Amino acid sequence: MFKTELDQLQWRGLLRRMRVLGSAAGRKVKVDGEEKLMFASNNYLSLAHHPEVVAAVREGLDQWGYGSGGSRLMCGNTEVHEHLQRRLAEMLGKEASLIFPSGYAANSAVLSTLAQRGDMIAVDKLVHASIIDGARACAGVLRAWPHRQTEKLQRVLARGRHRRAFIVTDTLFSMDGDKAPLQELVALKRRYETILIVDEAHAFGCIGPKGAGVAAEADLLEDIDIIVATFSKALGGSGAFVASSREIIDYLINRARGFIFTTGIPTVNCLAAEAALDVIAAEPYRSERLIDNGEYMRRCCYEMKLNTGVSESYIVPILIGAAERSMKVSNILWDRGFMVPAIRPPTVPPGGSRLRVSLMSEHTKEDIYRLCQTIKEALKAS
Numbered sequence: 001m002f003k004t005e006l007d008q009l010q011w012r013g014l015l016r017r018m019r020v021l022g023s024a025a026g027r028k029v030k031v032d033g034e035e036k037l038m039f040a041s042n043n044y045l046s047l048a049h050h051p052e053v054v055a056a057v058r059e060g061l062d063q064w065g066y067g068s069g070g071s072r073l074m075c076g077n078t079e080v081h082e083h084l085q086r087r088l089a090e091m092l093g094k095e096a097s098l099i100f101p102s103g104y105a106a107n108s109a110v111l112s113t114l115a116q117r118g119d120m121i122a123v124d125k126l127v128h129a130s131i132i133d134g135a136r137a138c139a140g141v142l143r144a145w146p147h148r149q150t151e152k153l154q155r156v157l158a159r160g161r162h163r164r165a166f167i168v169t170d171t172l173f174s175m176d177g178d179k180a181p182l183q184e185l186v187a188l189k190r191r192y193e194t195i196l197i198v199d200e201a202h203a204f205g206c207i208g209p210k211g212a213g214v215a216a217e218a219d220l221l222e223d224i225d226i227i228v229a230t231f232s233k234a235l236g237g238s239g240a241f242v243a244s245s246r247e248i249i250d251y252l253i254n255r256a257r258g259f260i261f262t263t264g265i266p267t268v269n270c271l272a273a274e275a276a277l278d279v280i281a282a283e284p285y286r287s288e289r290l291i292d293n294g295e296y297m298r299r300c301c302y303e304m305k306l307n308t309g310v311s312e313s314y315i316v317p318i319l320i321g322a323a324e325r326s327m328k329v330s331n332i333l334w335d336r337g338f339m340v341p342a343i344r345p346p347t348v349p350p351g352g353s354r355l356r357v358s359l360m361s362e363h364t365k366e367d368i369y370r371l372c373q374t375i376k377e378a379l380k381a382s
């Protein structure tokens with residue numbers, strides 16, 4: 001029934017298959033018995049396997065067991081969930097926060113719940129799929145403005161054919177590694193009295209004071225109405241949260257189907273997030289080194305004439321174009337001991353296929369230099 005479609009994907013170089021790891025997603029991983037240097041993980045600060053995070057989970061298991069046993073509104077809400085929510089809210093200068101099972105669930109719940117008939121959700125064209133899915137699931141109208149071109153957003157807002165407007169953006173774009181023009185978005189939010197929502201998924205933990213994110217770094221927290229971030233990237237765990245006013249959080253608790261009708265995350269996930277936040281605060285060198293690794297990689301790429309597009313972070317794409325060639329280069333890298341994913345449509349637009357290098361604080365300069373050299377050779381050979 002679906003075979004023809006799968007065959008077509010295969011033929012177009014778009015068929016996806018999962019690699020199977022036999023170790024934690026650290027700098028070096030074991031895959032099919034072979035060792036690879038990992039450049040595919042969002043475990044940016046190596047906290048997924050940090051001893052203090054692991055110890056927090058171990059100790060937590062003894063006290064709390066594993067599963068939470070129910071939805072948060074039934075029995076899946078512990079003192080630990082509540083403590084973490086208060087800590088996150090405080091960290092982001094908001095009245096309250098609410099934990100969700102994942103960033104995907106948080107984004108889709110926020111938009112599908114808050115935006116109603118007559119509302120407009122305006123998104124940067126490159127926001128994460130979960131934002132688009134949430135916007136599509138609501139009764140409002142979805143409008144996308146071309147990536148970072150806020151003048152186009154301004155035109156949409158000026159038309160004013162909506163009851164309420166939501167402006168939504170990622171703060172650090174996951175496929176291009178560039179940052180949103182938050183200052184301009186805040187100005188538009190003020191001028192047109194909209195609700196501004198930011199997704200800090202890839203920045204939270206790495207950027208800003210104690211990892212509070214891009215909005216905190218730019219001192220714009222007060223102007224952001226709703227912040228979504230996840231425990232699944234720099235914090236090395238699983239789960240996510242929304243931080244906002246007490247009113248919005250209470251509304252989500254009462255109306256967000258993606259919150260109400262799902263099991264609360266295990267208590268140990270919250271303990272792991274707490275431990276990860278402690279490590280981030282105590283060991284700022286991790287994020288400093290990560291950011292420095294990004295700068296070093298872009299310098300290497302510039303010297304080797306590799307196109308990193310608009311990257312300004314530790315997410316460094318190498319733009320290639322065709323999906324098949326990107327796969328080929330990724331496969332050559334694989335054979336030479338590097339795990340670097342090729343990103344193809346529909347994750348990126350047609351013709352926008354690329355390698356997506358995500359760096360970790362653990363990577364050495366030599367790792368990065370060798371990777372760039374190998375990419376250059378692989379491009380020549382493909």
Ligand SMILES: Cc1ncc(COP(=O)(O)O)c(C=O)c1O
Binds near residue numbers: 230
């Ligand atoms: C920008 C962005 N938002 C949200 C998510 C989803 O987060 P999670 O993996 O916690 O579901 C991701 C991760 O894929 C992401 O890149």
